[in-house]
Amino acid sequence: MTSAHVDAYLRRLGSTRPRQPTSEALRELHLRHLRTVPFENLSIHLGEEITLDETRLLDKVTEGRRGGFCYELNGAFGTLLAALGYEVDLLAGRVYDDEGRLGIPYDHLALRVRTADGDTWLADVGFGAHSHWPLAYAERGEQDDPGGTFQVVEADSDPAGVRGADGQGAGDLDVVQDGKPQYRLETRPRVLGDFVAGAWWHSTSPLSHFTRSLVCSRGTEDGGRITLSGRKFKTTAADGTHETRELETDEEVLTAYQDCFGIELGRVPTVRDEGGSQGRPA
Template sequence: MGSQDRKAEADAVMDRFTADAYLARIGAARPAVADADALRELHLRHLLTVPFENLSIHLGEDIVLEESALVAKLLRGRGGFCYELNGAFCALLREIGFEAEMLAARVFGDDGRLGPPYDHMALRVRTATGEEALADVGFGRHSRYPLDWRSRDEQDDPGGVFRIAAAPDGSGDLDVLRDGAAQYRLEQRPRGLGDFESTCWWQRTWPGSHFRQSPVCSRFTGDGRVTLAGRTLVVTGRTGEDGREARAERELAGRDEVLAAYREHFGIALDREPVAVGAASR
């Protein structure tokens, strides 16, 4: 995708009115200057308010990788997975004065093997004051704040110790590490939303995809996370003077309690319970 095509994609829906509605959705003010401090605040506010969720897969809803669809879903109070969250965030950043590019990544599995191409989307962001950052509001347990794109040193963040390193295969790609473990391998070539469509379809339809195993909705809370996986509600957070992590887990009794949990913890109003693809109706 050429630069003119990417600009046309960015201009497709995100005008000032829509951007203001987006900012209101995440509880953020329009920054006076699109600098690093503003990006940090927007990144954190996004994580605190917009959940990572795969509910569309388990509700039989289509996932359309077009800017208008992504932003409209978010403004309805929903979240999404990486393509949706970072795709929408990219559009917002561009409208309010940042330069933002979508980058393709491959996620490292527990066995150290890489996932398929376009397995994940992250953002390279340039501020109006010359900084460059890696922003990612769609990768579960990740940094709370953008990472310094140019640094190859360890970067302390409340979410862990991160480092951006040259991939050892000499490809020119970059590995993003958290606490010494590689999380994903990132291309440096800018991409457009259309480039992610095939892998997004594969993630939604392949029976072995982890996105199809259970409905999941998760949101950062400031000192922990709240996650609803199927009918299991898990709340974690820091407690006590020593900052120990507390964990509370319980099984919800049925449909009404599940729908109430979506409303209370994620602001998502549903008229039916998401049921794992292929699971029997309950």
């Protein structure tokens, strides 16, 4: 990652280069990322190629002023953090569905980040509505966050009753939000190229929720969230109350992408399968 990429990325986040790769600086960068770079799957429905090449990911976030899904967002953020002096490991995860079943291998990408002040964190800016701050990686108790109450638990000891249906997961970690398991993480470090098959599956398979729904979502300065799903614009307040309205015209949709997410599009994206689900929480 070049110095120019670092500077461009930090400008996108509205941040300055931290003097040291500390936990406090990580927390600030994490929150700014969630509020600035949207979780979105528009490329899938616009026919744009999704690639996990580091340079192209960085260009998408900086020059293109776009977002992405987990592989893109955490892949780019991890590259930025490493360039700033953090020690970063890419971790592979499998996402739980509503029935408690685990998804495909390399279903999700999250980051284990070690700081100059000796802390280790689980950072994740690519899971939609999730923790606002990095989670303490070694902490097994409850962690309060504006996004809810979180736990990082040993999958094999299973204190929260969240083991996968396959009964496996020794050495893995489950990330739990408000008592509900979100995803299971392997602890072995991976490289970005390991996630290519998962990104391809999620961007092409008719079984993937990403090919069956449109989403563009980001956090807001007041701790809430805004989400555009097709023509439905949802505003969620920090207390969880929400309001949804239907955008009537293409002009309204394109204006919402521009004004609310900083994304300039030449046409309104349309979902591949209109009967699909709404995807991950946003």
